Amino acid sequence: ERKIKKNNLELQLSEKEINFLILFSQTEQPISRNLVLKRVWNYSEETETHTVETHIHRLRKKISEKFGDDAFIKNSSKGYYI
Numbered sequence: 001e002r003k004i005k006k007n008n009l010e011l012q013l014s015e016k017e018i019n020f021l022i023l024f025s026q027t028e029q030p031i032s033r034n035l036v037l038k039r040v041w042n043y044s045e046e047t048e049t050h051t052v053e054t055h056i057h058r059l060r061k062k063i064s065e066k067f068g069d070d071a072f073i074k075n076s077s078k079g080y081y082i
Helices: 015-025 033-041 051-067
Strands: 002-006 009-013 074-076 079-081
Touching (some): 009 015, 015 033, 033 051
Antiparallel strands (some): 002 009, 074 079
């Protein structure tokens, strides 16, 4: 795990959570669930799992609890974005 500090607030993030944020920060376009699975976990597009949704939920909760930002990670019909 790594720590991120902002305005004297500290947030513990797992390696996967950091990988999510890096991936999302590389574009302003929504990133599909399948692309997240491929880039963060090296899974094929045919993989059926709720891993992405579970990790996004936990990351949103951490960010919301620490920084009060409920909408940092957004989603649309095309995917997730920040």
